[in-house]
Each structure stands twice: as structure tokens, then as C-alpha cells.
Amino acid sequence: MSILGLFFFVAIVGLTLYVTYLASKRTNSASEFYTAGGGLTGWQNGIAIAGDYLSAASFLGIAGAIALFGFDGFFYSIGYLVAYLVVLYIVAEPLRNLGKYTLADMITARFNQQKIRGAAAISTLTIVLFYMIAQLVGAGALIQLLLGIDYWIAVLLVGVMMTTYVLWGGMAATSWVQIIKAVLLMVGTIIISFLVLLKFDFNIMKMFTDMKSITPAGEAYLNPGVKYTNGLDTMSMMIALVFGTAGLPHILMRFFTVKDAKTARSSVVYATWIVGIFYILTIFLGFGAAAFVGSEKIIAANAAGNMAAPLLAQALGGDLLMSFVSAVAFATILAVVAGLVLSGASAFAHDIYGQIIKKGNVTEKQQMNAARFASVGVSVFSIILALGAQTMNVAFLVSLAFCIAASANLPVIIYTIYWKRFNTTGALSAMVTGLVTALVLVALSPNIWSPEGTAILTGTALFPLTNPAIISVPAGFIAGYIGSIVSAKADERKYAEVAVKANTGLK
Amino acid sequence: MEQKVERVLKRKSDYDYEKIAASPEFQSLIRKKNKFLLPVTIFFLLFYFSLPLLTSFSNVLNKPAIGDISWVWVLALAQFIMTWTLCMIYVKKANRFDADADQILNLHNKTKGSDRS
Numbered sequence: 219m220s221i222l223g224l225f226f227f228v229a230i231v232g233l234t235l236y237v238t239y240l241a242s243k244r245t246n247s248a249s250e251f252y253t254a255g256g257g258l259t260g261w262q263n264g265i266a267i268a269g270d271y272l273s274a275a276s277f278l279g280i281a282g283a284i285a286l287f288g289f290d291g292f293f294y295s296i297g298y299l300v301a302y303l304v305v306l307y308i309v310a311e312p313l314r315n316l317g318k319y320t321l322a323d324m325i326t327a328r329f330n331q332q333k334i335r336g337a338a339a340i341s342t343l344t345i346v347l348f349y350m351i352a353q354l355v356g357a358g359a360l361i362q363l364l365l366g367i368d369y370w371i372a373v374l375l376v377g378v379m380m381t382t383y384v385l386w387g388g389m390a391a392t393s394w395v396q397i398i399k400a401v402l403l404m405v406g407t408i409i410i411s412f413l414v415l416l417k418f419d420f421n422i423m424k425m426f427t428d429m430k431s432i433t434p435a436g437e438a439y440l441n442p443g444v445k446y447t448n449g450l451d452t453m454s455m456m457i458a459l460v461f462g463t464a465g466l467p468h469i470l471m472r473f474f475t476v477k478d479a480k481t482a483r484s485s486v487v488y489a490t491w492i493v494g495i496f497y498i499l500t501i502f503l504g505f506g507a508a509a510f511v512g513s514e515k516i517i518a519a520n521a522a523g524n525m526a527a528p529l530l531a532q533a534l535g536g537d538l539l540m541s542f543v544s545a546v547a548f549a550t551i552l553a554v555v556a557g558l559v560l561s562g563a564s565a566f567a568h569d570i571y572g573q574i575i576k577k578g579n580v581t582e583k584q585q586m587n588a589a590r591f592a593s594v595g596v597s598v599f600s601i602i603l604a605l606g607a608q609t610m611n612v613a614f615l616v617s618l619a620f621c622i623a624a625s626a627n628l629p630v631i632i633y634t635i636y637w638k639r640f641n642t643t644g645a646l647s648a649m650v651t652g653l654v655t656a657l658v659l660v661a662l663s664p665n666i667w668s669p670e671g672t673a674i675l676t677g678t679a680l681f682p683l684t685n686p687a688i689i690s691v692p693a694g695f696i697a698g699y700i701g702s703i704v705s706a707k708a709d710e711r712k713y714a715e716v717a718v719k720a721n722t723g724l725k
Numbered sequence: 726m727e728q729k730v731e732r733v734l735k736r737k738s739d740y741d742y743e744k745i746a747a748s749p750e751f752q753s754l755i756r757k758k759n760k761f762l763l764p765v766t767i768f769f770l771l772f773y774f775s776l777p778l779l780t781s782f783s784n785v786l787n788k789p790a791i792g793d794i795s796w797v798w799v800l801a802l803a804q805f806i807m808t809w810t811l812c813m814i815y816v817k818k819a820n821r822f823d824a825d826a827d828q829i830l831n832l833h834n835k836t837k838g839s840d841r842s
Contacts, residue, residue, distance in 0.1 A: 296801055303811055306812060306815055307766050307811075440795060440798075441787045442780035446781075452777050453777050456776075480823060711742070711743055714747075721826060
């Protein structure tokens with residue numbers, strides 16, 4: 219670990235802790251804690267959404283995937299971006315108008331029942347845990363490599379930092395950590411992309427021509443099919459990517475930090491521009507790493523390719539750039555896990571404790587205490603799980619989280635807002651079916667089962683696809699439909715209220 | 726239990742939502758929104774899934790488009806341009822819907838007093 223590297227790390231830790239200190243002075247109510255009082259502006263929330271969204275899987279994972287598999291790695295970038303159209307066109311504004319702190323708030327705006335809230339809270343917690351373990355395992359491996367410290371110390375370091383932000387600074391601190399991270403990540407990515415382009419004489423045509431002969435894949439590198447050879451599996455993954463974002467609890471929660479639907483809308487627009495530019499630049503990160511680091515060296519550092527971006531930084535800008543990029547990767551992980559802790563804590567403290575156990579009869583002080591206890595609980599639980607999950611494939615965990623979000627959350631969100639006939643039974647069956655189908659199919663998939671013993675268990679997978687979204691997303695929608703039409707009629711008065719609120723912002 | 730919840734909600738709310746929902750102004754806003762949102766959503770989903778469908782089940786995109794850049798990269802870039810364009814179009818449309826929604830709210834705020842009694 220160089221002095222320079224240490225300097226960047228300390229600077230980022232110091233800056234984020236200072237922001238947390240400032241935020242802690244005003245974080246004294248549940249509304250401040252969960253949503254920063256709803257006081258963020260459009261551009262602030264837009265950058266924070268980008269900061270919340272561009273996880274280590276995006277920065278390190280996609281750069282590595284493009285470096286190793288060419289176009290096939292770029293599929294992720296496309297899916298993760300187009301997903302924002304689903305968020306903007308279908309979910310963002312009605313969600314802002316109907317919800318308060320959590321996804322369950324929004325669904326129970328129409329179906330005010332404990333079991334609905336409970337189901338929504340459980341699916342939120344499931345998604346948060348999978349996503350969190352993925353981030354923590356990735357963080358542990360990365361920091362272990364970058365700082366030369368043990369895996370468990372690295373996980374603990376990230377765990378303590380994320381708990382600190384959330385516990386003292388709530389959503390205000392988390393948002394600013396995400397804003398700082400998004401700015402740093404964009405700066406780092408733009409610098410590397412510029413240096414890569416410089417090497418290709420700013421000639422995109424030349425870059426593509428050169429890439430044809432530089433990698434072991436040869437000409438195939440520039441075409442799809444290097445990694446994804448099963449068409450159904452590719453479709454399934456693309457379904458999970460495009461529909462998952464609109465069901466991710468930590469992204470949905472960000473829409474409650476602004477004052478109205480109009481601001482929610484403008485924040486999605488800012489986020490879409492930032493995220494889109496970033497994903498375009500992943501081409502340069504990936505191509506650059508393949509050309510100037512080489513796939514052998516990338517795989518030697520990490521079999522999944524996660525070290526491609528830091529190694530490329532070193533090849534192009536020496537230790538200075540490498541240290542900066544590593545610190546950016548660290549900040550990236552911190553910002554995402556802090557957002558996850560907050561959404562997990564809100565599902566637990568607000569939904570399960572405040573609304574189900576206490577039936578809404580809680581004082582401001584009790585709410586705050588519950589929120590803080592839940593934050594610590596979620597953090598400790600996921601740290602323990604992450605310590606035991608060191609060998610799990612990070613990309614698989616993230617895609618699973620997207621798949622559950624698309625299967626369990628999105629159908630019920632869409633029906634709640636747009637379908638008059640939807641009712642309690644439909645809502646419950648959509649959530650339970652989506653969640654259970656996704657989990658069971660993954661449990662039977664080649665991710666878990668491999669005849670050669672390369673997966674977790676040895677044996678033949680009963681379900682052939684690695685991503686179950688192509689089955690589980692329609693299953694969630696169909697279950698919601700069938701559940702609604704076979705049961706009692708919907709409460710049309712309540713739907714009138716939801717429709718008016720969702721479309722006009724009336725409170 | 727259910728009834729209790731209902732009563733609490735009714736006391737809290739000053740608006741007759743059913744009346745607003747049934748009003749011609751609101752109905753027309755919903756129609757206008759659906760007329761815009763539904764076709765565009767169907768379009769971008771079809772456009773999006775055309776990429777993995779074509780790469781998975783055909784080789785047409787592997788042909789070179791510009792120099793050594795094959796069509797698959799062109800279609801991928803088109804996805805980005807589509808996302809940004811539809812994003813801008815949405816904002817333009819939604820600002821117009823905002824004006825309609827404000828009008829509905831103003832209209833019904835005036836009659837709020839009589840609804841309550």
C-alpha cells in the first residue's frame with residue numbers, strides 16, 4: 219500500500235465522515251432519517267440515484283466483463299440503462315405521490331392490510347440481503363487486493379463505515395456520500411476513457427480494428443456469443459436487468475427524498491444522463507483493459523475480471539491513477555451499501571415494527587430508536603453472511619437481486635397503480651409467487667448445481683437457466699391476475715383515491 | 726378492523742376522490758396519459774428486446790456496418806440514444822400533464838367545502 223493510496227483512502231473516509239457529522243445535526247426525526255425530510259433538489263437526487271445505482275458490479279464488474287468477453291459484457295450496460303425508461307414512464311411519479319418511506323407504504327396506500335405490508339417488507343429485505351452480500355463480498359475481495367489486508371478485516375471496515383453513515387447521518391448523509399461517490403466515479407472513468415482514446419489516437423474506427431486482433435477471442439471479441447451461448451438465458455438476463463431496477467428497494471426509496479412528482483421526474487432525467495454516459499464509457503474501460511493490460515493479467519488478478527479497471531488505471535497513469543481509481547472503487551461500494559442498509563432498516567423498523575407490531579402507534583422517539591436498531595441489525599447480519607460467502611460469485615448474486623425485484627415487486631407496483639380490478643388476494647399472490655418462483659428456480663439452477671462440482675452442490679441442475687427471470691417475472695404477473703379475478707371484487711372507491719393521488723399528487 | 730381503518734382515512738381526507746375520479750377533466754387526463762405512455766412503453770420494450778433476440782437467434786448483427794464496427798454496436802448505441810430521447814420527450818409531455826392536473830386540483834378545491842358537509 220503506497221503513501222499515495224493511503225492518502226486517497228483517508229481523504230475519502232474523512233470527507234464522508236465530515237458530511238455525516240454535518241447531517242447528524244439535523245437527523246432528529248423519522249422523516250429526516252428515512253428521506254432527508256424530502257428536501258433534496260432534482261439534481262441532488264439525480265446524482266445520488268446514479269451514486270446508489272452504479273455499484274461495484276457496474277464499475278469493476280462490467281469493465282472486467284467487456285475486457286474478457288467483448289460485446290457480451292456490454293449487455294449489462296444496455297440493460298441497466300434502458301431500465302431507467304421503465305422507472306421514468308411507469309413507476310417514479312405514482313410512487314412518489316403514493317408512498318412515504320417504503321415500497322410497502324405505496325402498496326398499502328391501496329390495500330391497507332398487515333399481510334400485504336408484511337409481504338412487501340419481506341421481499342424488500344430479501345432483495346437487500348442478496349444485493350448487500352454481493353457488494354460486501356466484492357468489497358472484501360477488492361480491498362483485500364488493493365490494501366493487502368485480510369478479507370474479514372476488509373468486510374468489517376466497509377461494514378463499520380456503512381453503519382456509521384446510516385446510524386448518525388441517516389438519509390441526508392447517505393445521499394451526500396452517494397453524490398460524492400458519483401462525482402468521483404465519473405471523474406475517474408472520464409480520465410481513464412480519455413487516456414484510452416489518446417492511445418488509439420482518438421480514432422474509434424482504429425480502436426475497433428485493433429480490438430479484432432488484440433484479444434484471445436480474435437474477431438469474435440467484437441460480436442456477441444463469446445460468453446452467452448444460450449439464447450434463452452440471455453433473454454432471461456435481459457428481462458431481469460430491464461425490469462429489476464424499477465423494483466429495487468434502495469432505488470425506489472430515493473424517490474421519497476424529493477418534495478413532489480415533478481422533482482422525482484427531473485431526478486430520473488439527471489440520473490439517466492449520468493448513468494448513460496457512464497455506461498457508454500464502460501466500452502473504453504473494457505477495451506482499454508483488454509488492449510493495455512491483457513486478459514491473462516486480468517484473469518490472474520481475479521478470475522471474474524473485477525480488477526480490470528484498477529489494473530488499466532495503473533497501466534495508463536501509474537500508481538497515482540491506480541490509487542485514485544482504487545479509492546473511487548472503495549467509495550462506490552460504501553455509497554451503495556449505505557443505501558442498502560437504509561432501505562433494509564426502513565422495511566424492518568417502519569413496516570414490520572412500526573406498522574405491523576405497533577400498528578402505527580409509535581412516538582417519534584420510538585421510531586428513531588427502532589430505525590437505528592434496525593440499521594445496526596441489518597448491518598451486522600449482512601456482515602456475518604458476507605464473511606461466510608467469500609467464494610460466492612458476485613455477479614450472480616446481483617443478477618439474482620434484480621430478478622427477485624422484477625418478479626416480486628414490479629408486478630404488484632404496476633397493478634396497484636394501473637389496474638382497477640386488482641385486489642388484496644392478487645397483491646399477495648403476485649408478491650409471494652414472484653419471490654418464491656425466483657428463489658426456487660435459482661436453487662435448482664446451474665448456479666447451485668454442477669455435475670463436475672464447480673458450483674455449490676454436485677449434481678444435475680433441474681432448471682437449465684442461470685437466471686430465472688423469463689419464468690419468474692411472468693409468474694408474478696400471472697399470479698397477480700389470477701389471484702384478483704378469482705377472489706372478491708376490488709374496492710373501487712379505494713382505487714379512485716389511488717388513481718387521483720397517483721396522477722395529481724393530491725395528498 | 727377494516728371498518729375502523731376506513732373511518733380514520735375518511736376523517737383525514739377532505740376530498741371526494743370518487744367525484745374527482747369520475748369528473749370529465751380527470752378522465753380526459755388519464756386518457757391523454759395512457760395514449761402517450763402505453764405506445765411508447767411498448768415501443769421501447771420491443772426495441773430493447775430486439776437486440777438480445779437478434780443476437781441470440783440470428784447472426785445478422787455480426788455484419789460490418791461502418792469499417793470494423795458491426796451492426797450490433799450500432800443497435801446498442803441506438804439503445805442509448807433512444808433512452809435519452811424518450812427521457813426528454815417524457816419530460817416535455819409530463820409538464821403538460823402537470824398543468825392539467827393542477828387545473829383539476831383547483832377545480833375541486835373550490836367545491837371542497839360542500840363535499841365535506
